[in-house]
Amino acid sequence: MPMYNPKIESMKADEIRKLQEERMVKMVRYAYERVPMYKKRFQEKGIGPDDIKSLEDVHKVPFTLKNDLRDHYPYGILAVPVTEVVRFHASSGTTGTPTVVSYTKHDMDVWTNNMARAYACAGATPNDIVQNAYGYGLFTGGLGFHYGAERLGCAVVPTATGNTKRQLQMMKDFQTTVLCCTPSYATFLGEAAKKAGMDPLKDLSLKVGMFGAEPWSNEQRKHIQDTLGLRAIDNYGMSELYGPGVAVECEHQNGLHIWGDEFYVETIDPDTGEVLEPGKKGEMVITMLTREAMPLLRYRTKDICVINWEECECGRSHPKIMRITGRSDDMLIIGGVNVFPSQIESVLLDTPGIGDQYQIIVDRALLDSLYVKVEVAPEAWNAPGFNKDALAKKVGENLTAVLTLRAKVELMEPGALPRTEGKAKRVIDLRKE
Numbered sequence: 001m002p003m004y005n006p007k008i009e010s011m012k013a014d015e016i017r018k019l020q021e022e023r024m025v026k027m028v029r030y031a032y033e034r035v036p037m038y039k040k041r042f043q044e045k046g047i048g049p050d051d052i053k054s055l056e057d058v059h060k061v062p063f064t065l066k067n068d069l070r071d072h073y074p075y076g077i078l079a080v081p082v083t084e085v086v087r088f089h090a091s092s093g094t095t096g097t098p099t100v101v102s103y104t105k106h107d108m109d110v111w112t113n114n115m116a117r118a119y120a121c122a123g124a125t126p127n128d129i130v131q132n133a134y135g136y137g138l139f140t141g142g143l144g145f146h147y148g149a150e151r152l153g154c155a156v157v158p159t160a161t162g163n164t165k166r167q168l169q170m171m172k173d174f175q176t177t178v179l180c181c182t183p184s185y186a187t188f189l190g191e192a193a194k195k196a197g198m199d200p201l202k203d204l205s206l207k208v209g210m211f212g213a214e215p216w217s218n219e220q221r222k223h224i225q226d227t228l229g230l231r232a233i234d235n236y237g238m239s240e241l242y243g244p245g246v247a248v249e250c251e252h253q254n255g256l257h258i259w260g261d262e263f264y265v266e267t268i269d270p271d272t273g274e275v276l277e278p279g280k281k282g283e284m285v286i287t288m289l290t291r292e293a294m295p296l297l298r299y300r301t302k303d304i305c306v307i308n309w310e311e312c313e314c315g316r317s318h319p320k321i322m323r324i325t326g327r328s329d330d331m332l333i334i335g336g337v338n339v340f341p342s343q344i345e346s347v348l349l350d351t352p353g354i355g356d357q358y359q360i361i362v363d364r365a366l367l368d369s370l371y372v373k374v375e376v377a378p379e380a381w382n383a384p385g386f387n388k389d390a391l392a393k394k395v396g397e398n399l400t401a402v403l404t405l406r407a408k409v410e411l412m413e414p415g416a417l418p419r420t421e422g423k424a425k426r427v428i429d430l431r432k433e
């Protein structure tokens, strides 16, 4: 698959490191001199930009947290006059104050290039027709995927979210080859296509899916690929880090390439903040290396993953995220055991007869055991002699075997759980309501 920017994308690890070092030293000084919050943080630690001379010194740089963005709403982290900003995005603030991100012309250019690289890395070419079913607006998904596809030279169909019937009709009529949306919406589209009497493998022309914005498992990936007849590519990003386009899988689907010329990645122990060696599982921390409008030094993503620096078969040596295994703030503690929703999903989808829609209910009364509602697969539900109790028992046993936890399982009829066009709500925490 041709690279969008072969000069940068095929750099070797030592060349990437060298570029990262130059950019890091410059960025630390830039943030210190232009953003009062950073100057204050450095001074509190008794250090200045002169103390960061190489990548070896990065561990001294103070972390940036999501709350820092909220506390400086809306313009507090700006490193340029607001007149130089060409775009704002904002995340819906579940806690009240939204987090605002800002972009200069340079930042827009970098972001768009990162996205063009992501499409090419996933196997898209300028000949593709891209249907973008991410939300357009303050959320970065829609416009990020939109401009990246245009830059690569694809034709974009900006359907945005919703109106599933029209999505499917256009996908068929336009012979869409690349689909962009959340993995849960891709699953939903596959089900809706079948319900509408369509055979996605015959009636549609899809070849690549650019999926992201929520965690998903390999089992869910396989299901989407089999249903829609495309290669389902995992994408990573977050609005604080421009948006989508931070990291993406290549055709080998073995880890997500992080663009190391733009993002410096570390993993830390989430409790102590100590930097871990590559290959050790920890919280991912990212420094943006060239961002002008809103520098972010050592941003704590809360995502738990493993980072590898091995050259990939595709010819890229940029570091890889070996799939996100959970978020430190998603982690549930049930009966004293740490459980990630992704582990539960993996057990459910590995159990024959189980569908791919589920909910994990967390309740104070159930703190010593797991409570899962999960749909039965339609084939199993409609099969003669279907034994609901036996299947529920089997699911419970599988969960207990993997998670070492007691599990209460409630099997639901196919289609019984609420569907969503955005991020699926998998964990219902009754303790917070």
Ligand SMILES: [Zn+2]
Pocket: 249, 250, 251, 252, 257, 312, 313, 314, 315, 316
């Ligand atoms: Zn690769």
